[in-house]
Amino acid sequence: MSEQPKQSWVQLAKGWAMDLSIALAVALVLKAGVADARKVPTPSMVPTIAVNDRIFVERLVYHFTGPSRGDIIVFTPPVPSPDDYLKRVIGLPGDTIKIEKGKVFVNDVPLEEPYLAEAPRYIFGPLTVPEGKVFVLGDNRNQSYDSHSWGLLDQSAIHGRAWVRYWPLDRFGALD
Numbered sequence: 001m002s003e004q005p006k007q008s009w010v011q012l013a014k015g016w017a018m019d020l021s022i023a024l025a026v027a028l029v030l031k032a033g034v035a036d037a038r039k040v041p042t043p044s045m046v047p048t049i050a051v052n053d054r055i056f057v058e059r060l061v062y063h064f065t066g067p068s069r070g071d072i073i074v075f076t077p078p079v080p081s082p083d084d085y086l087k088r089v090i091g092l093p094g095d096t097i098k099i100e101k102g103k104v105f106v107n108d109v110p111l112e113e114p115y116l117a118e119a120p121r122y123i124f125g126p127l128t129v130p131e132g133k134v135f136v137l138g139d140n141r142n143q144s145y146d147s148h149s150w151g152l153l154d155q156s157a158i159h160g161r162a163w164v165r166y167w168p169l170d171r172f173g174a175l176d
Contacts, residue, residue: 035057035163037166038074039054040054040055040086041083045087045088045139047117048088053167053168053171056163058160061160062160070089072161073159074160075087075136075157075159076157076159078153084159087138087144089134090134090135090147091134091147092134093130094129094131097128097129098126098127099124100123103120113139116140117140118141121142132155134152134155135152
């Protein structure tokens with residue numbers, strides 16, 4: 001019967017030092033305002049992001065560039081709400097959006113959306129997105145209060161881009 005080698009004190013110290021370094025780096029990023037930690041309160045982004053998932057929101061990118069189609073953003077909604085919303089950018093300025101026959105069309109081209117919980121069961125549009133606005137939808141289309149209900153979102157209301165899911169650990173990783 002062979003014994004498993006025990007870790008040396010040096011290896012243990014290196015492991016703890018690495019863990020502590022990561023924790024300090026995360027704390028500094030949050031304290032500096034570069035990122036924000038959020039807990040997801042609703043199922044509007046299922047299956048991409050589940051209720052009670054915890055995510056980091058990257059807050060600097062939109063100071064240098066506008067959002068891109070497919071970005072998952074956190075924003076102050078244009079309707080009364082105690083919470084910020086989390087949705088996916090679908091339409092950018094100049095795009096014409098319509099939803100019919102279970103498909104979202106951007107400029108008359110059906111959008112490929114492998115991330116959906118199910119196809120939308122509603123009809124919307126057409127609507128052309130003006131400058132300074134975006135059209136956003138939840139991935140759980142039929143259970144999401146989003147642009148198809150309340151209209152366009154001012155880009156100035158965007159706080160940042162959902163960046164990394166850090167909890168639960170078994171689903172840790174970048175959000176695309």
